Amino acid sequence: DSGVTQTPKHLITATGQRVTLRCSPRSGDLSVYWYQQSLDQGLQFLIQYYNGEERAKGNILERFSAQQFPDLHSELNLSSLELGDSALYFCASSVQGDYGYTFGSGTRLTVV
């Protein structure tokens, strides 16, 4: 157990639907990062939050959004889902000044 908790582990949904992925960072970590991992891409950075504020943005689609709450957990919202959104979505966390990430075990999203 890495200390980073992601739920759900698996999610199957239909095209056009909306889902929410949840991440609880490791205790004491202020930064949360979301990454997408698909078969034809490596780990693609989506977005970073630090202590509730958006800090960096990657190639995140407009259909996707995220937020970090006062208790530091984060949610990634994916809407108008397409078949190509099927992937593993990872959350990672770190403390300020600690460059190493700790990853969760991921959420496997399947869009049918």
Add this chain to the structure above:
Amino acid sequence: GESVGLHLPTLSVQEGDNSIINCAYSNSASDYFIWYKQESGKGPQFIIDIRSNMDKRQGQRVTVLLNKTVKHLSLQIAATQPGDSAVYFCAEKESGGSNYKLTFGKGTLLTVNP
């Protein structure tokens, strides 16, 4: 390009041999590098890191070498074991700024034969 599970660079070694996994990075402004291991069905796991003011760092059975001149990073695993079979990613962080975004390479699949 390579991808996880498809068209991924692969390295196959015999148990007990040493393994060397290579990574080329493109951003000369990167000042921090990490190697991650990802086993099937799991999230990436931190192995070892190195800062740009160093050219070598050793851990338990692993060594990371950094050559900034040619922007090359390598991971050496000594006495490779079946449990080392996984996909290995290098990651880099650009210096400066207040975010800690890591950019990951495509990964290398290491298979250890008993």
